[in-house]
Amino acid sequence: MEDLLECKNLTKQYGNALPALQNVSLSIKTKGIFALLGRNGAGKTTLIRILATELKQSSGSASINGMDTSNDAKKIREQIAVMPQEARLVPWLTPRQTIYSYLLYRGFSRSEAASKVAGALARLELGKYENTLNRHLSGGVKRRVLLTMILATEAKILFVDEPTTGLDPVIRADLWGKLNELKKTHFIFLTTHYLEEAERLADMIGILENGKLLGLGTLDQLRSIVKYQYSIRIMQGTTPDIETRIGEVIKSADGSTQIFTTETDAEEISKKLVREKKRFSIYPISLEDIFYYLVRKPIEEDTIHNPIGKNGVHED
Template sequence: MAATSKAQPDIPAIETLDLSRSYGQLLAVDKLNLNIRKGELFALLGPNGAGKSTTINMLCCLLKPTSGTARVMGFDINTQGYQVKSIIGSSPQETAISDHLTPVENLGLFGKLNHIDPAKLKEWIPRFLEIMGLEDRAKSQVHTFSGGMKRRLSIMMALIHNPDVVFLDEPTLGLDPQVRHAMWEYIESLKGKKTILLTTHYMEEADHLADRIGIMDQGRIVALGTPVELKQSLIKEPTMRVQAFNISQRMVADLKNFYPKVEFSGGTLSISAEHLEFNEIVNRLQNAGATIRSAQIKDPSLEDVYLKLTGKELRE
């Protein structure tokens, strides 16, 4: 039987209230306050150690908060763990897949543990395998699967009981670009139908998939908004990048008279300002003797936002 929620329609799907978790002196999650709407795909973006997985583990009732609490579809994770677990699906980084079973057997076992009607399981499993492109490997043992195939199976296991809320912890970690983009297409197909909390340290993934993003650093949310809002509100000055030969320090100094933020390194000139005069800059350089290979105004990126907020790059 598919999981259902008796929660009121006007409450958030996920709400955290000063949610915190420490390990000795290490504060992994620090008074986290989030409000995630029903049907929203929300991404927690941050490096390893930012507190993303710890947050998901607490929301899935796998880890007790040190202080604070959270509610999932109105159910408190500290006092109503059984109800929370009945309405969520989770695909963790370390999957709970049995390598010596086939995907059909894994899904069947997981479905029985969640009290799904056997007739419905028989109907749903082939459909799930087809959606994930695993129908040709239905009878193969999972230990023969690639990492990408196991990730797809893990997501199917998170969805087989039709949960209200789905937690995807680094769903495309370690996948090659082609498989990653195929996974994005499937996750996108769930938007609006499920509430999804996704963690990632891939900037492009968060930008492409999320309705809203929470940038997490050292256990705290340091910025929150839609991808467009984050890029527009935090990065006010666009940057023009010019690749050219024969750029001299005199040219750089001349540009600084008009644009205070000018940097030149490795043959690339970077100019940042609230108002950039593209043609004027190109003409000024050419008249001074520079040979321009390319010139473009770079739109703000989530990488720019993260770098400005934390002072460091988000590396894979």
């Protein structure tokens, strides 16, 4: 089966600065949501821009549906649609005019574009805003219009760069619902620095830090990277014997302490903390824990925490 998306040793260097991407390799075979997690400046947007044929890599290769992003860019562009980070709607247009014009840019005939606009607006429940000027729309509706723009193209591969950054939790949850619907029929390459977003939406997750792919897999597969099953956060410091009995203790700047531990030890530590009347929380290892675990560890050259196959290849 042909890979839907594949990167081989993808590297991008801007001038003499540190590489924005370093030997990133990954392969995805099926539709769904792939969430690329990373902090600001991790290289997420650079990767998305290379895959979306907006930017040339310095070395390595990338392909979509078997087509090379450098050599077959024209063909790829017919099959993808991109919602860039910080994309904003042109304020003097209405949602209908925005989507209609974008569809014309995509090469549709006027009649095709007109009929697709209506369907797309209805699908994302934007009918009542269709003739309102974009500048009068709320932040959440604006994002939905942007999403509708790329959805209306009928491209089956969507690149969505930090779509919920800056939105309030209610609007964010609303957009998550829409993305969850879309993933049944589309492949969505989503970048985010919200761990919860990746945890809730993604079928596959990649973790990028300083241009290197540190982890790749499903949430369960990523959990296996961390050898502990539980995370305990103690608000008021730790007792000395707890610190020495397990390997992974992290002290935060705010005075709290986080302990990654096994199921057996978690139970024992909890009892002890209860006896000592410490304020603490305990929960199974989350994506956030995995993220901090990976990002905190020193990165060895060409090392990827990939529990699912060689060279970051996801065998679905």
